[in-house]
Amino acid sequence: MVRNILASDNVLSFFICAPKDGSGVVGLIIGQCGADRDYVFYLARSPAKRDKRSSFDDIEEDLVLDHAKQISRMLPGGMNILGIVVSHPEDVTSPLHPKVKSLLSNLCKTLDYNRFYGNAKKEMIILSFIPKPQKYICKEYNISNGTLQLADFKFTSKKLKWYRIDCALLIDELYYLDKEENKSSLEEHIKAILEQIQKKLNNVEFIIDNQYKNKDECIESYFKKKISKRGSKKDDADDDRPLTALALFKQDFPSSPSMHQVKESSGSLKMTGKIISRIWVQSKTTVAEISEFLKQDIMCSLASRCEMHVDSLTEEEISEGINCIHEPPRRVLISLPDIEPMFSDYLFPGEGPLGAKTSLEELFGVKFEGKLISEDLEGEADMSKFYDSKVVIKLESTSSGKFMYSAIGLAVIILLVALLIHTYL
Amino acid sequence: MDNKIKISETVIQRLTYADRPCTGRLYGISEENNVVILGLQQNVPNDKTQGISNVFPTPIQYCATFAVDIINTHSKVDGKLHVFCNQDTKKLMVFDKKSKESSFVIVSDGDIFSKYWILQLKGSIPLICEASKTTIQEMFQDLRSHVSSESTAFKITDLCTYVLHSNVICGAEEGNITIKQLFESLSEDQKEPNRKKKEKVTSATVLLVEFLQKMSVGGTEASANHAPLCILDKRIKKIINTYCQIDTLAMISSDAHLSNVYRTLQEALLRYLSQYEEKLLACFKENTSLKIDPYHFYPSECGHFLTLLYPAAKSDEDLVTERLSLHQQCMLNENVPMFRRANKFINNKNKRNGPLINPHIGVKVIDNGGNTYSVRGNYEYYHYCQNGMDDSGWGCAYRSLQTLASWFKLQGYVDREVPTFHEIQKCLVDIKDKPSSFIGSKQWIGSTEVNFVLDTLLGITCKILYVSSGEEMSQKGPELVDHFKNQGSPIMIGGGVLAHTILGVDYNPETGNIYFLILDPHYTGSEDLHTIQSKGWCGWKPVSFWKKDSYYNMCLPQVPRGI
Incomplete structure (x- = not known):
């Protein structure tokens, strides 16, 4: 079967500013895979070192892959990077340009690298645009067996209709470190607690819009009910209403022989807070798929922010075997002009959404006119609540805001001892 | 309006059978002006074990006192009903809250089954905390307040319904119907049309409920209003690492509405947690495994469910004192085990692999004007061609032996699986009753061999009754009555x-x-109860069933005394 892809024609703006020289432009195709069709809602231009490049072979793969990695962190659940778009005077798909081939396979590897990011398909799309004479060629490249076949990429003048589902999830997870995990790094502890959360999420049922539906019913059915009831009365605006998902969790344990006893633990890691999840789906998306997308969104968001947090710490901060509070960046939802699904950005404590504007413009290859539209829904924690009596250190990622209570305490004691020694000797 | 007082048959039976004066409490369900008394607890002097109020399904609670004596001199407790049973005349008198004698109605098991349905609440909760008595108690305190909060939710699987704190999410069109109506509307499509459901209610209707926790919050709720933080605490400590397996029962009137279910289930959970905490702390103190398993029992003499928690580290043998106390408190026969693990309630409606349990329940009754005595407790129906083995024509005595062995297993008398054909044949060779070529053969066995095998493998002795012709079976009435009554x-x-x-x-x-x-x-067919009953594979037979020209031997397995 030929792969079917639909995009609203506002993504065409990608090609308008394509350079006329021979170097070409590479971008990422962002969208959602449906049962019989994929929906593309954005083409994001990948950064390139413009000056020295002259031919298509000079495209820096690393820049594109890094771009993909950053973008994939920002996508809502259910959205994926489906492939790459190339604007080039020549058709790069017949035969498939070796550069494109390598880009696609490495892209797939990059997306697959972090399993919390969800499922990169093994079939990547390549959309080739030839400026003269304005021609689009789309093919599907199968990474596993190297086959290439034509795909049907259509543009529509209508805006794609997206249905929005919201969920605010409370995370309150406690992970006890095994005796052997004493020597493990913070990154490993975080990985362990994320795995625990993922297991938990697998046992979560989402109830959407307080309605009981079977798993194979699609999102459209949530809006149909009221029509038949009151005859002709139909509220059109109702269709745009975002639906809320209720998460119900069923605890489930595999019994293991190591359980049910007193054991030694080398400490604990607690993750606590609220995570805002928001996904966008097409009308035929089923309840089961929505539930998968929400789970993917939550895990991806948690993993991304933890990864960003760990990346921002210094060597010493990571290896310190001390009690402390880590404050990973929070999720902020941002709107791109004329695009309905929103992207996520992650802000470190103290940062505001405006600071991120330039980096976003670079990532998405757009210029924001006027204010950046964003929703900062998760909020920063009031750290004073966590410090009441316990001696803990807060490790924030901005180096300026580091409170080392225990260190200060220790310093004070040393000072007092020194004073005493000084006084009595 | 007058109080309507109903008392279950089994409670009355136990009170009237009491052979010496006693006092105690009665437990039941109170709804507005009605009280249905379902259970009792005799005061046992010097009993140090825990009371039994926690073991009843919710919302059964202490609602009356009772006394069995020759004269009614017992003072009653304020605000409770009082039941007096005259030990000589076996006459029962009920006094209402104002000490006025009032009338009462006797209700049968069947009445209770059709009036109340059982909700079986299942789930699990992690129990991980620092290993100390106080932290464990704190953890349970937190759990209880968590359960009491709005974040608790339930899913009634059989009704396609979620019951939340403030609303009910149901697959049915209109929410305003009773549980029974909803259940019937959902099961109608699946039921085969030729089987009418106008059968007598012979067992409890059990609906499965899952315990769920709400993880999501409304956008505006203030709790944890910040992005996730990670709190790392690298202090070495001892922790307990276990979980609480929830399995508790609630009774709900079948004409109740779904919106009434939440509180009852929540209450059932709280009750269960208290019961669990007590057991867990005991295990913790004794430094044994913290695994505790819930068991439901439905002794027919009780007429209600009891849920007991047995620590995995303790064998049935270790728990004998606890069981004895329970038998005494419930005024149950102290010669018959009712609360061993093997006695647990088995819901025959659940699809299970293996033989059917008690296929005789629900067979067409005969009108003989006599007294009916039948097997006590559960057994499995073994017959030809089970587990892929074609023993048609020679295996009937083996199968009957297996049925007998299953009865001993399910009563908790023996702790071994039902012997296989191979084990039976090997046993007979081992005791030199048969030559070694017998193993693997298709030779049939008779009642003598059944007797040998029961004795050797299960340690059960049999009484043998002999009749020289089928007709003579008609004279064995009193002996058989005696067997079913006492064994x-x-x-x-x-x-x-x-x-x-x-x-x-x-x-x-x-x-x-x-x-x-x-x-x-x-x-030789499949495990289909309908066929088995309607085609007479299990049913009442007259004397003519036995062949006139044949002799018969009967093996009457003798049952060990004790609990």
Whole structure:
């Protein structure tokens, strides 16, 4: 079967500013895979070192892959990077340009690298645009067996209709470190607690819009009910209403022989807070798929922010075997002009959404006119609540805001001892 | 309006059978002006074990006192009903809250089954905390307040319904129907049309409920209003690492609405947690495994469910004192085990692999004007061609033996699986009853061999009854009545021809008429209760069932005394 892809024609703006020289432009195709069709809602231009490049072979793969990695962190659940778009005077798909081939396979590897990011398909799309004479060629490249076949990429003048589902999830997870995990790094502890959360999420049922539906019913059915009831009365605006998902969790344990006893633990890691999840789906998306997308969104968001947090710490901060509070960046939802699904950005404590504007413009290859539209829904924690009596250190990622209570305490004691020694000797 | 007081048959039976004066509490369900008394607890002097108020399904609670004596001198407790049973005349008197004598109605098991449905709440909760008594208690305190909060939710799987704190999410069109109506509307499509459901209610209707926790919050709720933080605490400590397996029961009126279910289930959970905490702390103190398993029991003499928690580290043998106390408190026969693990309630409606349990329940009754006595407790129906083995024509006595062995297993008398054909044959070779070529052969066995095997493998002795012809079976009425009354085990009968299992007897001493409840091992079909009952593979048979020209031997397994 030929792969079917639909995009609203506002993504065409990608090609308008394509350079006329021979170097070409590479971008990422962002969208959602449906049962019989994929929906593309954005083409994001990948950064390139413009000056020295002259031919298509000079495209820096690393820049594109890094771009993909950053973008994939920002996508809502259910959205994926489906492939790459190339604007080039020549058709790069017949035969498939070796550069494109390598880009696609490495892209797939990059997306697959972090399993919390969800499922990169093994079939990547390549959309080739030839400026003269304005021609689009789309093919599907199968990474596993190297086959290439034509795909049907259509543009529509209508805006794609997206249905929005919201969920605010409370995370309150406690992970006890095994005796052997004493020597493990913070990154490993975080990985362990994320795995625990993922297991938990697998046992979560989402109830959407307080309605009981079977798993194979699609999102459209949530809006149909009221029509038949009151005859002709139909509220059109109702269709745009975002639906809320209720998460119900069923605890489930595999019994293991190591359980049910007193054991030694080398400490604990607690993750606590609220995570805002928001996904966008097409009308035929089923309840089961929505539930998968929400789970993917939550895990991806948690993993991304933890990864960003760990990346921002210094060597010493990571290896310190001390009690402390880590404050990973929070999720902020941002709107791109004329695009309905929103992207996520992650802000470190103290940062505001405006600071991120330039980096976003670079990532998405757009210029924001006027204010950046964003929703900062998760909020920063009031750290004073966590410090009441316990001696803990807060490790924030901005180096300026580091409170080392225990260190200060220790310093004070040393000072007092020194004073005493000084006084009595 | 007058109080309507209903008392279950089994409570009355136990009160009137009391052989010495006693006092105690009665437990039941109170709804507005109605009280249904379902259970009792006798005051046992010097009993140090825990009371039993926690073991009843919610919302059964202490609602009356009772006294059995020759004269009614016992003072009553304020605000409670009082029931007096005259030990000589066996007459029962009920006094209402104002000490005025009032009328009451006796209700049967069947009445209770159709009025109340059982919700079986299942789930689990992690129990991980620092290993100290106080932290464990704190953890349970937190759990209780968590359960009492709005974040608790339930899913009634059989009704396609989620019950939340403030609303009910249901697949049915209109929410305003009773549980029974909803259940019937959902099961209508699946039921085969030729089977009418106008059957007598013979067992409890159990609906499965899952315990769920709400993880999401409304956008505006203030709790944890910040992005996730990670708190790392690298202090070495001892922790307990276990979980609480939730399995508790609640009774709900079948004409109640779904919106009434939440509180009852929440209450059931809280009750269960208290019961669990107590057991867990005891295990913690004794430094044994923290695994605790819930068991539901439905002794027919009780007429209600009891949920007991047994620590995995303790064997049935270790728990004998606890069980004895329970038998005494509930005024139950102290010669018959009712609360061993093997006695646990088995819901026959659940699809299970393996043989059917108690296929005689619900068979067509006969009108003999006599007294019916039948097998006590559960057994499994073994018959030809099970587990892919074609023993048609020679295996009937083996199968009957297996049915007998399953009864001993399910009563908790023996702790071994039902012997296989190979084990049976090997046993007979081992005791030198048969040559070694017997193993793997298709030779049939008779009641003597059944007797040997039961004795060797299960340590059970049998009484053998002999009749020289089928007609003579009609004279065995009193002996069989006596067996089912005092032993209650199924009987294997074999002889010149076929082997069968006798599950019960209906004997009219005045007319001498006798019927036998027969379980036929020659059935070769699948485990289909409907066929088994309607085609007479299990059913009441007259004396003519036995062949006139054949002799018969009966194995009457003798049951050990004790709990």
